[in-house]
Amino acid sequence: MSNKLRAAIIGATGYGGVELIRLLLAHPNVEISQVISSSSAGTPIADGYPHLNEIMVGTLDGIDVEQMKQKSDVVFLATPHGVAAALAPKLVDAGLKVIDISGDFRLKSGEVYEKWYKHKPADPAYVEKAVYGLSEVFGEEVRGAEFISNPGCFPTATLLGLIPLVNKGWADLSSIIIDAKTGVSGAGRGLSLTHHYSEINENFLAYKVNKHQHTPEIEQALGRIAGEDVVVTFTTHLAPMTRGILSTIYVKLNGTHTEDEVIEMYRQYYEGRRFVRIRAQGKWPATKEVWGSNYCDIGFSLDERTGRLTIVSVIDNVVKGAAGQAIQNLNLMMGWEETTGLAIFTPVYP
Numbered sequence: 566m567s568n569k570l571r572a573a574i575i576g577a578t579g580y581g582g583v584e585l586i587r588l589l590l591a592h593p594n595v596e597i598s599q600v601i602s603s604s605s606a607g608t609p610i611a612d613g614y615p616h617l618n619e620i621m622v623g624t625l626d627g628i629d630v631e632q633m634k635q636k637s638d639v640v641f642l643a644t645p646h647g648v649a650a651a652l653a654p655k656l657v658d659a660g661l662k663v664i665d666i667s668g669d670f671r672l673k674s675g676e677v678y679e680k681w682y683k684h685k686p687a688d689p690a691y692v693e694k695a696v697y698g699l700s701e702v703f704g705e706e707v708r709g710a711e712f713i714s715n716p717g718c719f720p721t722a723t724l725l726g727l728i729p730l731v732n733k734g735w736a737d738l739s740s741i742i743i744d745a746k747t748g749v750s751g752a753g754r755g756l757s758l759t760h761h762y763s764e765i766n767e768n769f770l771a772y773k774v775n776k777h778q779h780t781p782e783i784e785q786a787l788g789r790i791a792g793e794d795v796v797v798t799f800t801t802h803l804a805p806m807t808r809g810i811l812s813t814i815y816v817k818l819n820g821t822h823t824e825d826e827v828i829e830m831y832r833q834y835y836e837g838r839r840f841v842r843i844r845a846q847g848k849w850p851a852t853k854e855v856w857g858s859n860y861c862d863i864g865f866s867l868d869e870r871t872g873r874l875t876i877v878s879v880i881d882n883v884v885k886g887a888a889g890q891a892i893q894n895l896n897l898m899m900g901w902e903e904t905t906g907l908a909i910f911t912p913v914y915p
């Protein structure tokens with residue numbers, strides 16, 4: 566019998582789920598024990614994803630907590646908002662390790678969750694239990710945790726780009742503007758008019774302006790670091806590409822600091838954290854430079870005329886923004902090296 570950790574994926578037929586399959590197939594300590602679907606139980610996963618033919622010969626199971634308890638040790642939830650709120654507590658109570666990549670357990674206030682997500686919030690006792698898995702920042706809490714709430718894709722890129730500055734007290738907290746762009750896969754595999762080829766090809770648009778559900782998540786994490794309430798202006802844009810997030814952050818500095826000092830401070834903050842790469846002066850990261858990998862690359866420019874720092878942070882939304890970060894969290898939960906099974910994914914170029 567294999568002594569690998571047995572992983573189940575609920576929502577395996579979606580983009581987050583199928584990316585978990587791709588990455589977990591390369592993980593030396595994990596075997597995929599179940600791929601689970603609420604709508605296609607009994608059919609092979611490769612029916613919907615022919616690229617998995619002869620690579621992943623799995624048949625989809627239905628959602629059955631007792632069965633998961635028998636067949637799996639850890640469950641990834643890659644389901645639409647609202648599903649994990651009801652399901653994750655049952656999995657936690659069954660003694661399973663749980664990693665939720667939806668937004669259901671990220672916000673500590675049920676009222677704030679309901680306002681931004683328009684869903685009924687999860688039981689507060691379980692929201693309290695869920696550890697926010699931004700591991701480069703809150704890694705000590707992630708180590709050994711049993712229940713992880715994986716950060717959102719935009720918050721991952723944005724927070725990794727901002728937190729060292731806020732932590733150091735160098736950011737004027739009243740001045741933060743975040744201008745973020747995403748590829749279409751961020752919206753999942755479901756069909757919609759906005760994501761229809763002829764609507765998004767040769768197009769570029771802002772959406773959910775001042776209404777994006779990731780706004781309170783960014784504010785909550787920055788508030789924890791700053792020790793005071795922080796509000797931000799956050800605008801999301803849809804770009805005609807499949808994968809990638811590029812978050813451009815504008816912030817005024819407190820005090821006088823040079824660009825070199827900023828870069829050195831970020832390098833120290835992320836020292837030893839393999840997946841965050843700080844660019845040298847004048848070197849801007851692009852989404853293609855992290856495509857298919859778990860890296861977050863960050864570049865800077867300080868405008869001495871305005872006293873404003875521009876930070877550009879890029880990730881692959883499906884990897885570092887979802888499945889890759891979830892596996893990084895699993896590694897820390899299990900006491901493994903955080904790069905296990907992930908470092909082999911060099912960005913795909915061109």
Ligand SMILES: NC(=O)C1=CN([C@@H]2O[C@H](COP(=O)(O)OP(=O)(O)OC[C@H]3O[C@@H](n4cnc5c(N)ncnc54)[C@H](OP(=O)(O)O)[C@@H]3O)[C@@H](O)[C@H]2O)C=CC1
Pocket residue numbers: 575576577578579580581582601602603604605642643644645646648666667668716717718750751752753754755882883886887
């Ligand atoms: N795509 C991305 O870049 C990112 C996504 N996320 C989050 O991850 C989650 C999944 O996103 P994504 O994979 O893109 O979405 P998809 O729409 O591609 O997939 C979601 C899957 O959930 C399953 N599902 C739908 N309804 C239910 C239900 N009632 N109960 C159980 N399962 C259900 C569906 O599979 P089936 O019908 O087979 O059950 C579907 O394939 C979302 O919460 C999303 O916000 C987070 C970060 C980044």
Ligand SMILES: CC(=O)N[C@@H](CCC(=O)OP(=O)(O)O)C(=O)O
Pocket residue numbers: 666667668716717718719747748749750751752778801803
């Ligand atoms: C293109 C697109 O629509 N992207 C989604 C990204 C949200 C997402 O992926 O979900 P989480 O909230 O779980 O991170 C959006 O902007 O709502």
